[in-house]
Amino acid sequence: MGFGNPVRSDDGIGCYVIQELKKSLGNSNAITILDMGTSAFEVLYQLKGHNRILIVDAVVNTGEPSGTLYKVPAKEVMRTPVEDPMVFLHSLKWDQALSYAKRILADEYPEDIQVYLIAIDNTRLEVELSDKVKEAGDKVVQLMLDELTASNEV
Template identity: 35%
Template sequence: MLTIIGCGNPVRSDDGVGVFVARSLQAYLVERPRDHVRVFDAGTGGMEVMFQARGTRKLVIVDAARTGSEAGAIFQVPGSELASDHAPGYTLHDFRWDHALAAGKRIFREDFPTDVAVYLIEAARLDFGLELSEPVRLSAQKVIADLEQMIDEYAEA
């Protein structure tokens, strides 16, 4: 099973890039159904990531980043480099996808994917808004094309 999860807040401009990618890939799968491929929009819920990843063989997460790099820069990072333990908080918003990677591995053990890739796209804006900035939209289209190819290759394997 290949699982792709888009994360972010679609009403905070470029923070919604992961959701944009997930929704685009869901539309792709409607046109070209594939067995053993799932795509989810997890919004900002780390718990959703953890539970949707359970039982999958390969996991891909797409989200916005704010590193100070040029807007639209694409980073592809192994999930093992980004997993982090969760410091207890008072809301589920405090439990992010990077926490889900660490917790899921501890909780679900061999039923949690070890093949995890994360695509991060550098945000230009994180203010309130429904539209992606132009550099982030262009980068999202590149990531979508990469993931469509991954979906097709995975379906053929």
């Protein structure tokens, strides 16, 4: 799953990674490749039936240089669900949506969810990625392909 806004420069890195994976893998029956764009709550419906999920997204305000790559278990970045019946679901981010999904899916929630985060600082209204962020995205693509190959998923 790749997240981001492709018209907000480096924020579109998750979408870029998904496009590159699709080019490399084509139509694979073994894995599902999803460009989630800025959708978040839809995550819940895409998790069911999968054993392992790989997520890629941009992260701002890390204090690290643009293009810095992080890989963390999803449980490290999930936010607690809001217990407000009026919570506006369209304003959720994927990290909070995962918490809702875990609660709703219970035993059907995938155990292995890993998140690749790429530090960014450019979210201007433009469609080009900066060189450093694009390089980090290409590295994520290769890491994912290596991981999928090592686990015999492709």
